[in-house]
Amino acid sequence: MKKSFTGKVWKLGDDIDTDIIIPTQFLALESVEAMKKYAFHPLRPELAGLIQPGDIIVAGKNFGCGSSREQAPEIIAALKVSCVIAKSYARIFYRNAFNNGLLLLENNALYDCCNEGDQVAVQLAESRVFLGDKAFPVASIPEDLLQMVEAGGLVPFMRKKNGK
Amino acid sequence: MGYTLTEKIIMKNTGKSSIRAGDLVIVNVDRVMVHDIFTPFVIGKFREMGFEKVWNPDKIVFVYDHLVPTSFIEDFRHHQIGDAFAIEQGINAVHRTDGVCHQLMPELGYVVPGQVTFGTDSHTTTYGAVGAFATGIGYTEMAAIFGTGELWIKVPPTIKFNINGKLPEGVFAKDIILKIIGDIGVDGATYKAMEFGGSTVKELSVAGRMTLCNMAVEAGAKVGVIEPDEKTFAFSGVDGADYQDLKSDGDAHYEKVFEYDASTFAPIVACPSNVDNVKTVEAMSGRKIDQGFIGSCTNGRLEDLEVAANILKGRKIAPYTKLIVTPASRSIYAEAVKKGFIGILVEAGAIVNPPGCGLCCGRSGGIVSDGETVIATNNRNFLGRMGGPKSEIFLASPATVAAAVLEGKIVDPRKYL
Numbered sequence: 001m002k003k004s005f006t007g008k009v010w011k012l013g014d015d016i017d018t019d020i021i022i023p024t025q026f027l028a029l030e031s032v033e034a035m036k037k038y039a040f041h042p043l044r045p046e047l048a049g050l051i052q053p054g055d056i057i058v059a060g061k062n063f064g065c066g067s068s069r070e071q072a073p074e075i076i077a078a079l080k081v082s083c084v085i086a087k088s089y090a091r092i093f094y095r096n097a098f099n100n101g102l103l104l105l106e107n108n109a110l111y112d113c114c115n116e117g118d119q120v121a122v123q124l125a126e127s128r129v130f131l132g133d134k135a136f137p138v139a140s141i142p143e144d145l146l147q148m149v150e151a152g153g154l155v156p157f158m159r160k161k162n163g164k
Numbered sequence: 165m166g167y168t169l170t171e172k173i174i175m176k177n178t179g180k181s182s183i184r185a186g187d188l189v190i191v192n193v194d195r196v197m198v199h200d201i202f203t204p205f206v207i208g209k210f211r212e213m214g215f216e217k218v219w220n221p222d223k224i225v226f227v228y229d230h231l232v233p234t235s236f237i238e239d240f241r242h243h244q245i246g247d248a249f250a251i252e253q254g255i256n257a258v259h260r261t262d263g264v265c266h267q268l269m270p271e272l273g274y275v276v277p278g279q280v281t282f283g284t285d286s287h288t289t290t291y292g293a294v295g296a297f298a299t300g301i302g303y304t305e306m307a308a309i310f311g312t313g314e315l316w317i318k319v320p321p322t323i324k325f326n327i328n329g330k331l332p333e334g335v336f337a338k339d340i341i342l343k344i345i346g347d348i349g350v351d352g353a354t355y356k357a358m359e360f361g362g363s364t365v366k367e368l369s370v371a372g373r374m375t376l377c378n379m380a381v382e383a384g385a386k387v388g389v390i391e392p393d394e395k396t397f398a399f400s401g402v403d404g405a406d407y408q409d410l411k412s413d414g415d416a417h418y419e420k421v422f423e424y425d426a427s428t429f430a431p432i433v434a435c436p437s438n439v440d441n442v443k444t445v446e447a448m449s450g451r452k453i454d455q456g457f458i459g460s461c462t463n464g465r466l467e468d469l470e471v472a473a474n475i476l477k478g479r480k481i482a483p484y485t486k487l488i489v490t491p492a493s494r495s496i497y498a499e500a501v502k503k504g505f506i507g508i509l510v511e512a513g514a515i516v517n518p519p520g521c522g523l524c525c526g527r528s529g530g531i532v533s534d535g536e537t538v539i540a541t542n543n544r545n546f547l548g549r550m551g552g553p554k555s556e557i558f559l560a561s562p563a564t565v566a567a568a569v570l571e572g573k574i575v576d577p578r579k580y581l
Contacts, residue, residue: 015350
């Protein structure tokens with residue numbers, strides 16, 4: 001996985017719940033690819049069409065609260081955002097994200113300093129993100145979790161364990 | 165130093181003689197529940213991981229509830245895939261039309277005190293009401309459990325909620341948990357265990373305790389737990405003598421302790437569109453509503469239907485107002501018919517849905533349109549949760565919902581009790 005990258009910011013608020021990330025009425029669609037155009041539909045129906053690979057979602061506290069639907073992180077991963085940077089995350093979403101190879105970073109201050117459309121640079125090796133020349137610390141990610149993200153999540157990890 | 169109830173359940177499961185909050189442990193899973201909306205995904209990931217046989221077919225329960233009865237042509241695919249897998253693997257516990265997963269798991273004895281249980285739904289926390297450690301996970305982790313029977317967890321710190329005193333008339337378990345979430349916030353217990361205790365909780369039925377634990381996840385909690393007692397043992401059909409140690413020690417360490425005097429509580433509503441946006445019913449009195457909903461894994465049980473029937477008996481709901489009622493399980497539905505509650509609700513103007521999750525998750529059975537306001541007994545009032553993104557959801561107890569549909573506006577339920 002790339003340890004340093006830059007991306008354009010899409011800014012979302014506090015308590016972005018899993019029903020906002022993907023409403024239940026789209027969960028019986030056959031694949032995450034079919035669902036991804038409905039990402040964030042109740043809040044910003046146009047957003048999924050605007051997000052480009054490599055972009056970064058910056059959000060407030062408790063991102064991913066609500067249901068256990070794993071399509072939530074899968075869809076964000078399918079939109080190919082490089083990472084989410086939020087003030088904090090809900091528990092089930094956090095586990096699901098890493099299990100699906102979606103990188104989550106935590107920082108309290110960036111959200112209040114950045115605007116949508118800004119460029120944010122991520123330096124994983126330094127555990128810092130940059131907005132212009134201003135640096136924001138992020139908690140370091142344990143190496144085994146990073147390896148799981150790098151491998152693409154829990155499925156490849158289990159495949160390897162099963163000798164496949 | 166002693167142990168909390170949550171630590172004791174994990175210790176019993178892992179066979180460790182000592183654990184502390186923050187420890188990473190691998191637990192042996194006693195039971196898992198998968199519901200229909202995620203069934204194909206769990207099975208797909210299971211195969212992708214390279215597994216062929218599940219670790220133990222007797223420990224797996226399938227419940228079809230989100231897509232029952234089916235609403236779209238493609239819905240049945242989920243049940244077909246589930247059925248085929250169950251037959252292939254010898255999984256016998258498949259509930260196709262029996263009700264909402266979180267009602268069935270404790271009701272049918274799949275979860276009993278002291279167990280470690282995981283489900284693919286976030287409201288799996290409900291089973292803490294019978295003294296189990298139970299929480300929601302994603303379908304990839306569920307697939308890994310199907311293959312291995314294990315999962316890693318971090319032992320959570322516990323926040324204790326001591327609730328003592330007599331609840332005033334018109335105040336129910338739902339009002340208690342909304343009050344608590346209003347106080348600590350929707351992320352107030354993230355990653356933590358919420359343990360509910362005190363004389364008020366002892367007085368609650370197992371059904372009321374399920375309402376408390378069900379909504380622990382709305383404060384971000386990993387689990388909600390309540391010490392099992394005689395009521396629990398009778399409900400679960402187990403011998404209490406085997407579970408005497410299943411309680412927090414007097415010197416257990418809590419991250420925080422909240423003390424509540426139940427006699428000061430009042431009927432509460434959670435206003436759009438966050439569960440911690442709570443106000444008293446009195447403060448919101450007069451707010452127009454278009455639809456009421458009584459049901460869900462939070463409040464679709466017999467005593468919920470009874471309290472609504474008592475309020476609606478011999479009365480009619482207001483013109484231009486709808487009431488949707490969904491019993492949480494087949495057995496609750498049958499019992500409510502037998503006791504006459506369903507007849508009363510229907511005569512008052514209610515539409516009664518078959519048991520399932522449809523309206524709570526905005527998928528079927530009375531979904532609301534933009535511009536409509538619903539007052540509901542379920543657990544989430546998120547933007548667009550029950551239908552249109554410009555609809556509004558207020559969460560309340562069954563009594564508050566029943567009173568509201570009588571007048572077409574939020575009113576204090578106590579005038580009808």
